[in-house]
Amino acid sequence: MSNVDIKRQAIRSHIAGLIARLENWVRDQKKFMDELQKYGDYISSQDRLSLLFSAQAMLYYIERTLKDFESWLNNPMITSIMPIEMLKELEERLRDIAIEFVKLDVDHTSKYVDILKKMESENEIPDILRLYIEQRGIVAQRSQQEEQGEFPRFM
Structure with a gap:
């Protein structure tokens, strides 16, 4: 067997190993997705x-x-x-996912804001939130942060 043939065989062997590893990864990910979907039925009824x-x-x-x-x-x-068509499809799908994920964040945060507004308007602030705000001295911090233009999203 010539040196060129040995190199070709080594390359083919490496590619075959890569294909096997990628196929195993895809199989494992599909199994994981199935487990997550089955888990959804269980978790929806939990506390x-x-x-x-x-x-x-x-x-x-x-x-x-x-x-x-x-x-x-x-x-x-x-x-x-990777062919350019594959990269274009990937970029488009990832952009769609990014938009959906940001939309989820905005929707979730907006619903939370609505809950806080309702609690505040009905003067029904939960004790844990009231105590947290009082203990952290957030009222004084908030004034300073608003003056400096930096107020964190969370508490």
Whole structure:
């Protein structure tokens, strides 16, 4: 076997291994998606704390997938052979997902604002929120932050 044939065989072997790893990854991700969908039936009937923990776990799964995907797209050995049509489709779908995710954030935050407005108008501020504000001295901090033009989104 010539040196060229040995190199070709090594390249083919590496590509076959890459294909196998990617197929396993796709299979595992599909299995994970199925588990998440089945989990949705269970979690929808759970208490507030379970729903909160589940929402946090979903953000973790999104974050983990984003990091993996970003790493994938930062690898020139991967992206150098992607056809431009594949990249266009990817960019469009990711933009759609980004818009939907920001929309979810805006919708969720707006609903929360409505809840706070209703509580405030009915003078029914929960004790835990009132105590938090009083203990943190947020009233005094807020005046200073508003003057400086910097008030955080959360508390």
